[in-house]
Every structure is written in C-alpha cells, then in structure tokens.
Amino acid sequence: MSRAKVQRKSTAIDMTAMCDVAFLLLTFFILSAKPKVEDPIHADIPASTTIAALPEVDFAQLLVAQGKVIFSVEGADVRLETLKGMADQYKINFTPDELKAFQNLDNVSVSIGVLKQYLNMTNQERASVAKTGVQVDTTDSNELYWWVKNARKADKLVHNKELKIAIKGDSKEEYPTIAKIIKTLQKQKVNKFGLITSLKTATK
C-alpha cells in the first residue's frame, strides 16, 4: 500500500516584482535626498507652532550662535554674483579658481578680509580655521550689511525674484545680538524676514 504523496511545492518566490518596487523606491529616495549641510557652529533652534515651510530657492540664511553670524545663500549662480558684488565693494580681486571655490562653499563663516585666503585652502585646512563669522555691528555699513545687500542684488539679477531672508538663531542667544542683525536688515528696508524654528505641538 502506498501512501498518497503530497506534492512538494517550490519554495522559490518570484522576486522580480519586489525587486522592481525596491529599486523604484530607492531611486525616489536617492533623487529626493539633499546632502545635509553641516552648520559650522551648532545652533539649538527654538520651537514654535508655525507650520509654514522654508523656501528652498531665492533664500538666504543668517545663522546666529555664540554671538557670531554666518551668512549663506542658496544657489551657486546667486553665490557667484554675490561674491562679484562683494569684490567690487571691498576692492578685492578674486581669481576664477577662487570664484569657483566660493560657488561650492556652503556658507561664509570668515571675515571678508581673510576670505581670499580661505578659498585657496583645502577642506581639511578650512576645518581648522577659527570660524569668526561675518562681522556685524551697529555702524551703517558692516560686512553683513553688504553680504545681504549683494545677495539681494544678485538674486534679483539672476532669478529676478526678491531674496527671502531667514534668521536661524540659537535659543540661548542673547537678544542684543539679534537686535543688531535686525537693525542691519532694516537699514536696507528688509522689514520682513523669517525666523527658523522647529515644530512644537501647541499646548492648548
């Protein structure tokens, strides 16, 4: 007497569809990923209930921490024009190599006086340079004033749009530093700007 044999099924699964989905998702994530720009000074941003997202183009950011201001503007083309404006302002001649280096620079964390030298450094050398930040004070024409002014001009020239400015401040930053920056912005009639915050759930 022979027992009825149970048909053995293959344990292999067709992976093709799964593979397709996996690669589709992978492509999506790779394309949507934006390299994270590491801030030269850490700023612990305050929380608020605002839900408006930051713009990604035509946008300049002022990072404020430890009493220093670090300026950055989005877009390599805008950066190039900004530096050209600054070169005119401070009578500094930048070589094409330096201009190219500036286009790839995420933020301006040194004074304009040493910027030329800074641009000629390698990444390792730059890391060891003390981040003094952009000089800002209560005088009429400080460095930050000209950076913002030239960035606004550059954005107008390249994209024909108004540059949006946002302040990313450290929570523990003392108000006088912020007041100095606001005054600098107001001197060029920038009365509307953003404060970068993280999202907090409202305690109702």
Place this chain on the structure above:
Amino acid sequence: MAELDTSGGGKKGGGKVRSKKASTRVDLTAMVDLAFLLITFFILTTTLQKPKAMDLTMPDKDEKNDQLPVPATRTMTVLIGANNKVEWFMGQPGNPLTAPSVTGFGKNGIRQALLDKGKEVLAKSGRPMIVLIKPSDKSTYSDMVSMMDELNIVGNQQRAIVDITPVEVDLLKRDGIYN
C-alpha cells in the same frame, strides 16, 4: 537557484540523452536585499522634519510721518526679562492702567493675559488690542520667539517689536527679572 528539485528523480537509463535547457531565471534575492538596505539608508538619512519659518515683520523705521498715534487704552506692553519671564501692563510705562505683573510663557502665563485683555479691549473699543513687545538686553532669542508664538496662538495681528526704554528696564530691575 535556491530551488528544490521537485522533479522526483527522473528516468534512469534508456532514452535519448537530451541536452538540459538552462533556466533563464536569475536569483534576485541578493539584489532585493541590497536594494532594501539602500532604501533603509536613504530613508534614515533624509531629514523628515524640515525646519519651519515664522514670519516676522518689523515696523518701517524710515517713514516717521506715517505712524499713527496709538491709544494707551488699547495697548498692552510686554517686557521680556531674564529667566524666561515676562512682565506686562496696559497703557503707558510711566502711568500704567493696570499694575505690571510678572508671568511666564505658556497656557497659564502670558497667553491667559493676552486672551483676557484682548477680549476686554475688543468689548470696550470694538477694535483689536495692540501688543508692543519689548525684549530687554537680558532676554534670549527663544523668549522672543516664544512671545511671537503666543501672539500667533491667540491670533493677535497688531503687534510690534519695539526698543525698550530706561523706565521699563527699571521696572524689570525692580521685579528682579533683569539679571
């Protein structure tokens, strides 16, 4: 391929020897493994929570002629002192309509005062309350943001950040939130 042979032995001997057809199927398991590993990596490295921006509009400094007189009865002044404390009063600093009181942020702090006084002003004059925010030199940036946020929560539209005056600094010193 990691497939079990289910053909069940097969004929032994005899018959014509046929060349076995090679399967065209490729084992995709390793490829899928790799793809999911990369997906996991990209999901984890993308910043899910993007930073938000709170809009701040400052009063225009240049147009002096354009400024409207502000009635003291509709004005609330909030002084931001040290240690996350605020002090508020209605009316003018030299001659406040309500006694200045020290409070904190949050539901039972300044928000309650903003809501109560806002309603009171609206009932009396039929127009919204104006809030003047005066951050002192001892206040921090996060306090200023919290204050603006409180105003956003209560839905106040008429507000301005103004420089603090010496009289108000003295007031903060008196109440011990200026150190």
